[in-house]
Amino acid sequence: ERHICPLQLEVIRRGVELWTNPGDVVLSPFAGIGSEGHVALQMGRKFVGVELKESYYRQAARNLENALRMTGDLFGGDS
Numbered sequence: 001e002r003h004i005c006p007l008q009l010e011v012i013r014r015g016v017e018l019w020t021n022p023g024d025v026v027l028s029p030f031a032g033i034g035s036e037g038h039v040a041l042q043m044g045r046k047f048v049g050v051e052l053k054e055s056y057y058r059q060a061a062r063n064l065e066n067a068l069r070m071t072g073d074l075f076g077g078d079s
């Protein structure tokens with residue numbers, strides 16, 4: 001399912017780069033399909049997201065799982 005208000009990954013990437021450091025936690029109170037989390041995990045950050053719509057949550061879980069598979073690191077480098 002596509003999100004009704006998609007945000008470009010490069011815009012998210014720039015925000016994560018500007019306002020966080022590797023290992024920081026990125027919070028998305030309106031996680032949608034997990035775009036912020038996907039980028040955060042790719043960039044070595046941790047992620048906490050909240051989403052009320054079940055279909056978006058399921059898609060976000062798939063997207064985040066994909067990002068973790070790409071990084072190969074479930075806990076972002078430290079446990």
